[in-house]
Amino acid sequence: MGMFDKFKNIFKKEEKEEVKAYDKGLEKTRNNFLNSLIKLNQRHSKIDDEYFEELEEILIMADIGVNTVMSIIDKLKARVKKENIQSADELKEIIVDEMFIIYVNNDIIVNKINYNQNGPTVILFVGVNGAGKTTTIGKIAHKLKNEGKKVLMVAGDTFRAGAVNQLVEWSNTVGVEIVHKENADPVSVMYDGVNKAKEENYDVVLIDTAGRLQNKVNLMKELEKINKVIGKLIEGAPHETLLVVDATTGQNGISQAKNFKEITDITGVVLTKLDGTAKGGIVLAIKDSTGIPVKFVGLGERKEDLKTFDIEKYIYGLFKGMEDENERN
Numbered sequence: 644m645g646m647f648d649k650f651k652n653i654f655k656k657e658e659k660e661e662v663k664a665y666d667k668g669l670e671k672t673r674n675n676f677l678n679s680l681i682k683l684n685q686r687h688s689k690i691d692d693e694y695f696e697e698l699e700e701i702l703i704m705a706d707i708g709v710n711t712v713m714s715i716i717d718k719l720k721a722r723v724k725k726e727n728i729q730s731a732d733e734l735k736e737i738i739v740d741e742m743f744i745i746y747v748n749n750d751i752i753v754n755k756i757n758y759n760q761n762g763p764t765v766i767l768f769v770g771v772n773g774a775g776k777t778t779t780i781g782k783i784a785h786k787l788k789n790e791g792k793k794v795l796m797v798a799g800d801t802f803r804a805g806a807v808n809q810l811v812e813w814s815n816t817v818g819v820e821i822v823h824k825e826n827a828d829p830v831s832v833m834y835d836g837v838n839k840a841k842e843e844n845y846d847v848v849l850i851d852t853a854g855r856l857q858n859k860v861n862l863m864k865e866l867e868k869i870n871k872v873i874g875k876l877i878e879g880a881p882h883e884t885l886l887v888v889d890a891t892t893g894q895n896g897i898s899q900a901k902n903f904k905e906i907t908d909i910t911g912v913v914l915t916k917l918d919g920t921a922k923g924g925i926v927l928a929i930k931d932s933t934g935i936p937v938k939f940v941g942l943g944e945r946k947e948d949l950k951t952f953d954i955e956k957y958i959y960g961l962f963k964g965m966e967d968e969n970e971r972n
């Protein structure tokens with residue numbers, strides 16, 4: 644039994660809300676990717692060099708990334724030879740297996756927040772302007788509040804016009820406290836916020852930062868200063884530094900992940916607007932090219948649509964419908 648059959652058996656028994664969210668959120672990618680794969684298998688009854696060339700193109704078009712694609716293709720070729728696989732239809736399940744394996748890569752996949760056991764958990768959000776940082780903070784605040792956490796937002800992006808107001812709107816919408824100051828030094832705002840969280844026994848502090856990557860040296864110094872200041876207030880803070888990446892930017896998103904990884908210790912990626920792209924393979928590309936796990940994915944516009952990333956639900960959402968094709972064949 645291949646990976647997809649295992650996931651299908653798990654998720655078909657109970658169509659949970661999160662499974663449905665992945666199904667709907669990955670619809671554009673699935674329609675593009677799976678349909679191309681089905682057509683490829685209809686054109687090729689046997690596996691040959693031409694088949695692999697076309698498969699390579701399909702995977703690249705899904706934004707999986709050239710290096711990741713080449714790795715998948717090499718592994719597929721090795722398995723075809725070793726397992727004496729003859730038909731293209733047999734290979735579909737193997738493709739699912741290898742996509743799962745390349746994400747996991749023998750790692751212990753941690754998609755949960757690293758909570759501080761001794762006081763507030765501080766989560767820093769970084770990323771370029773337009774990636775959806777502020778919205779992500781609002782949605783995570785909503786999620787954590789619903790889980791029973793006492794949450795505080797800190798409007799540390801004092802440079803972008805409207806960033807503070809936007810976060811204030813989110814605090815009102817989801818009903819959590821916020822620390823903010825107009826035209827203030829961002830580090831002083833963060834200091835006040837973390838101090839308040841410590842004194843008033845908050846569970847989680849969500850800190851927005853300015854979205855700049857034009858000057859790596861300046862940004863590195865700023866993040867070092869932020870880490871030093873909040874680390875003095877709460878041991879081990881920040882406990883998470885999450886990079887927010889817009890999935891619709893494709894390969895540019897992978898470049899952002901690599902650049903930010905050079906600047907600071909990124910503990911996870913939040914991939915926004917995954918429902919808005921037909922190239923959802925970026926999930927695999929980011930993990931394979933940077934080693935950073937995806938912790939949250941945006942699968943819709945509602946505040947409930949930001950989900951904790953689950954590789955099994957992702958693979959299921961990507962290939963759902965393949966079983967119908969298998970039954971027709």
